[in-house]
Amino acid sequence: QVQLVESGGGLVQPGGSLRLSCAASGFTFSYYAMRWYRQAAGKERELVAAIGGGGASTNYADSVKGRFTVSRDNAKSTVYLQMNRVTPDDTAVYYCNAPRFDLWGQGTQVTVSS
Numbered sequence: 001q002v003q004l005v006e007s008g009g010g011l012v013q014p015g016g017s018l019r020l021s022c023a024a025s026g027f028t029f030s031y032y033a034m035r036w037y038r039q040a041a042g043k044e045r046e047l048v049a050a051i052g053g054g055g056a057s058t059n060y061a062d063s064v065k066g067r068f069t070v071s072r073d074n075a076k077s078t079v080y081l082q083m084n085r086v087t088p089d090d091t092a093v094y095y096c097n098a099p100r101f102d103l104w105g106q107g108t109q110v111t112v113s114s
Helices: none
Strands: 003-007 010-012 018-025 034-039 046-051 058-060 068-073 078-083 092-098 108-112
Touching: 003 092, 018 034, 018 092, 018 108, 034 068, 034 078, 046 068, 046 078, 058 068
Parallel strands: 010 108
Antiparallel strands: 003 018, 018 078, 034 046, 034 092, 046 058, 068 078, 092 108
16 A cells, blocks of 8 residues: 555644654655655645655755754655754644655644743
8 A cells, every 4th residue: 555654743842853754655665755745724835855765865945944854764664854943833734745656644743832
C-alpha cells in the first residue's frame, strides 16, 4: 500500500524544538524527492522544505531557513523535519508529500503556544 504517515506533532512552547517524522511505504523511497508543507488555519498550504532522493539537496522557505532542517533515512524510508526556535507563526498542520506520486500524508498538528 502506497502511503505516508506523519508523526511527532504536538504542543511546544515558543523557542522550543520539535521533530516531525514521515514514514513512507509502497514505493522505492530513495529514488524520490520528498517535501514538507504546512497549512495554518485560514491560510493556503505552503511549501516548507524539500529534499532530494539522496538527501544532499535541500531547499527551504525563507520563513524557516536557519531554524528548520529536513533530512531523510532511506534505510528506514523516513523523512524528518527538525523544527528549532519555533514561534507562534509556525502553528499549522504539517503534511508530508511525495511529489512524484502526488501522495500526501494525513497531516500532524503543530501548535506553538505558551
